[in-house]
Amino acid sequence: MATVRFTANIQRHVQCDETIVAGATVRETLDNVFAGNPDARGYVLDDQAGLRKHMTVFVDGRAVRDRLRLTDPVRPDSMIYVFQALSGG
Amino acid sequence: MNDRLRVATRKGLFTIVRSGGGWAIETVDFIGDNVSLTLTDPRDGRLYAALDHGHFGVKMHRATNGVWEELPAPAYPPKPEDEIDVDSWGRTVKWSTLRIWALAAGGPDEPGVLWCGTLPGGLFRSEDHGASWNIVRSLWDHPLRKKWMGGGADWPGLHSICVDPRDSKCVTVAVSTGGVWFTPDSGVSWELRGQGMRADYFPPELVHDPISQDVHCLVQCRGAPQRMWIQHHNGIFISSDEGRTFRELMDVKPSAFGFPVVVHPREPDTAWFVPAVKDEKRYPVDGALAVNRTRDGGRTFEALRKGLPQTHAYDLVYRHALAIDDAGERLAFGSTTGGLWISEDQGDSWTSVSHTLPPIHGVRFG
Numbered sequence: 001m002a003t004v005r006f007t008a009n010i011q012r013h014v015q016c017d018e019t020i021v022a023g024a025t026v027r028e029t030l031d032n033v034f035a036g037n038p039d040a041r042g043y044v045l046d047d048q049a050g051l052r053k054h055m056t057v058f059v060d061g062r063a064v065r066d067r068l069r070l071t072d073p074v075r076p077d078s079m080i081y082v083f084q085a086l087s088g089g
Numbered sequence: 090m091n092d093r094l095r096v097a098t099r100k101g102l103f104t105i106v107r108s109g110g111g112w113a114i115e116t117v118d119f120i121g122d123n124v125s126l127t128l129t130d131p132r133d134g135r136l137y138a139a140l141d142h143g144h145f146g147v148k149m150h151r152a153t154n155g156v157w158e159e160l161p162a163p164a165y166p167p168k169p170e171d172e173i174d175v176d177s178w179g180r181t182v183k184w185s186t187l188r189i190w191a192l193a194a195g196g197p198d199e200p201g202v203l204w205c206g207t208l209p210g211g212l213f214r215s216e217d218h219g220a221s222w223n224i225v226r227s228l229w230d231h232p233l234r235k236k237w238m239g240g241g242a243d244w245p246g247l248h249s250i251c252v253d254p255r256d257s258k259c260v261t262v263a264v265s266t267g268g269v270w271f272t273p274d275s276g277v278s279w280e281l282r283g284q285g286m287r288a289d290y291f292p293p294e295l296v297h298d299p300i301s302q303d304v305h306c307l308v309q310c311r312g313a314p315q316r317m318w319i320q321h322h323n324g325i326f327i328s329s330d331e332g333r334t335f336r337e338l339m340d341v342k343p344s345a346f347g348f349p350v351v352v353h354p355r356e357p358d359t360a361w362f363v364p365a366v367k368d369e370k371r372y373p374v375d376g377a378l379a380v381n382r383t384r385d386g387g388r389t390f391e392a393l394r395k396g397l398p399q400t401h402a403y404d405l406v407y408r409h410a411l412a413i414d415d416a417g418e419r420l421a422f423g424s425t426t427g428g429l430w431i432s433e434d435q436g437d438s439w440t441s442v443s444h445t446l447p448p449i450h451g452v453r454f455g
Contacts, residue, residue, distance in 0.1 A: 055144060084144040
């Protein structure tokens with residue numbers, strides 16, 4: 001099963017522990033994460049379930065290409081990082 | 090009279106309290122975070138705060154007896170695969186809440202009902218104090234909605250919601266740009282209103298088209314609901330028939346341009362505005378900050394300046410950043426440069442609370 005880790009910056013809004021879950025695609029994997037942590041979903045995905053504009057997901061060191069449907073494949077031992085750009089003002 | 094003021098800013102929600110004859114900051118919630126709007130529900134005292142976390146999206150929080158909790162934010166329904174939704178600039182409209190830009194409590198006969206306006210234009214309704222939200226499909230699916238346009242913001246924004254005090258089912262909303270819309274049945278059906286407004290920067294055939302109007306702010310007099318006031322991109326407009334028709338007020342000095350308007354709760358001819366240089370420069374005329382008041386339905390205006398900076402002031406006041414209290418005596422406004430002023434005499438004189446707050450999005454008594 002894949003390991004999913006979240007950005008430190010999201011933790012002050014909603015706790016996102018490292019999670020080990022099943023899934024053949026990024027969509028399946030994240031759905032399984034959010035099934036156990038539904039409050040986190042809206043911080044990562046927008047209303048249409050695509051990645052938020054400044055959020056990104058790396059699977060084994062590569063940024064996902066399909067940001068809308070999240071169809072990028074995930075291997076059983078994949079390491080997945082969910083994080084974001086940072087800005088302020 | 091209200092002794093409490095909520096100030097939504099780029100860096101937190103400030104609560105200002107009157108004590109010992111003066112006003113001072115009592116608490117700061119969400120310090121450092123972007124609070125785009127706030128609402129105190131007059132029916133039950135619950136306090137709402139809309140946050141925009143940027144990367145992490147738009148969120149809604151509610152305080153009950155001073156304890157905050159996060160609620161689900163209004164979310165758009167799944168966009169059908171075959172839906173073609175392109176704005177006037179040719180861009181595909183994303184069905185996703187980009188900003189919460191209006192919050193209003195329903196009537197006293199419908200406790201728990203809240204209305205919420207958003208960018209890119211969706212209107213939402215909650216019947217459970219914000220615990221869940223539904224988009225008002227009748228307006229979102231209205232064929233004329235696709236003629237709404239972004240302008241100052243990239244996407245159209247539904248920013249004003251007026252619940253008729255005589256009948257809570259009658260609600261009037263305004264869109265920048267997209268005109269004035271009225272429902273007689275809590276959002277089952279909609280009628281485009283706003284005849285008489287003028288947008289002189291549009292092609293000639295669209296100048297008077299109600300759908301083309303860039304309403305910056307719409308308010309309704311509680312004691313005389315037939316009276317509505319609009320601060321429009323193009324000027325100031327007044328209605329005496331619940332927004333069906335409007336009349337433009339000409340030659341308003343120092344400027345007819347601005348964003349906010351408030352109306353006295355019982356005196357429909359009395360309203361306040363904060364004028365600015367038209368139209369893309371947007372700073373007080375001659376760098377001298379003023380609040381414009383009419384007491385005669387717009388025949389004359391007084392530029393109120395006592396206590397406001399009159400040299401090198403570059404404060405712009407956003408559409409939600411001017412407020413009047415329930416008694417119609419106290420006013421407050423906040424600026425993009427972090428200035429906050431309060432008047433206890435209907436604007437005749439002003440007292441500065443702070444010059445160093447973050448940029449202010451919204452100001453509300455209660």
